[in-house]
Amino acid sequence: MADFQSKVTRRPRSKLERVVEVLHRDAEAPSEAAGLTRVLEELERHVAETVRRALPALQALPLNDARAQLRESGVSHRPTLDRILLWTGHLSSVAPSEGTLRLVVRLGYPGESFESVARALDAELPASEALSLARRANGLLDRHSRAICLPVKPRCNKCCIAAACGFRGIGADPSARLQSSS
Template structure:
């Protein structure tokens, strides 16, 4: 895929998705961090339902530590893997207080050092909370990048690096959410909605649906 086609793809996605942002509900970088940690192998809708009850009670590291691990579990028990997530969130809050004055750090290295935070979560926080042009490759982005030919790769890291090099500069900040939302609602896994797709004529997918 050439540079002009990539630019046209992102221009069209940006026109079709005028407000590309996360569907997780949050009011601060810390709330976003907790929501993203909870969202692993869970739906945004499910996470939002749990955090709607959790955040009014505890939305700081200190408040979550005051709840304790068992208290936290009561709020997130509807979310998959809630036991391990609760353990990680408690450790994460302790680290934020000990090393970052209770604030969410703005570097990838510091974020990845937190319990339950990997490269993908760190990229989401850097992009969504702090406005940096990072791209977190989840299942939707991995599928769209490979299916369209935008940035084919066998691993998440390979796709991330290709997107990092090839996304047009003016779309770099929003590319993450443009691709996620396109993958979530149009370029879906089982039966992509090719007739409704704004980039169908630019896409390299050979088995387009009719």
């Protein structure tokens, strides 16, 4: 995978930025997987809008209060909680779904739990665009995990980021080390 540089700052791009860029380009290409990606993107936008409309009071709260209110509302699943806080703008975190955890651990990211893998991803968010990249990564990685990087028999021969993957469907699956995030 080419070692792109940021067009704005000329700093070397992180692995996360390069992977997101390739997934974004692939989502533009006409293919079966890209078609599914576009449908899922629409759904993602719809969910984000629903969250934004339904939770205006939440958005006005500081992070810790917003987190506490969500917990009081019964949102205890950490990935879901972080994902909502990402879309309300409280949290610049990739907030990986279960599928994204599987995918990025296969790519070579360290960690065994939601917390440790999420921190490894977030460490690669550039300060200048952390929230926007986190939102793009959240959606694109999750969709790739559902369309291509399947739990069993990942479709590595159709994978646009195979060059960045340390697994490629060969040998022991690194995602077997992941613990449940519930």
